[in-house]
Amino acid sequence: MPTTVTNGSWQDVRVSLGPDAHVTGKLVFSTPTRIEGKLKGELRASDLLVIGTQAVVHANVHAAKLVVLGEVHGSVTGALRVEICAGGRVYGEIETRALVIREGARFEGRSKMGLSLVTPAREAAGAES
Numbered sequence: 124m125p126t127t128v129t130n131g132s133w134q135d136v137r138v139s140l141g142p143d144a145h146v147t148g149k150l151v152f153s154t155p156t157r158i159e160g161k162l163k164g165e166l167r168a169s170d171l172l173v174i175g176t177q178a179v180v181h182a183n184v185h186a187a188k189l190v191v192l193g194e195v196h197g198s199v200t201g202a203l204r205v206e207i208c209a210g211g212r213v214y215g216e217i218e219t220r221a222l223v224i225r226e227g228a229r230f231e232g233r234s235k236m237g238l239s240l241v242t243p244a245r246e247a248a249g250a251e252s
Contacts (some may be wrong), residue, residue: 146163157172179193222232
């Protein structure tokens with residue numbers, strides 16, 4: 124079952140970067156967010172971050188919770204939970220408390236799991252502001 128948001132599911136999360144967007148740089152989000160475009164750089168989210176089916180992200184990702192339906196190249200850190208859904212692809216390193224890889228998903232890289240590895244994304248996002 125997918126990660127859920129209060130009063131809804133990850134499918135209901137607003138899109139902050141549409142499929143026609145191309146962004147290079149650092150993006151920081153404090154509310155549940157869905158990315159559908161192309162991003163290069165750094166991505167920080169103190170709440171749920173959904174990498175949508177059309178998204179291609181080449182970035183270091185630091186999020187409280189991450190759901191991947193599209194493609195991520197880079198390191199993922201600070202997550203309490205990372206879920207790679209069917210069709211989702213992650214190439215790189217993941218550090219998280221919980222890693223879920225659904226049938227039909229692809230993960231190529233290294234993973235580290237454990238409570239001591241996770242710096243809460245809320246604290247990290249706040250420190251960057």
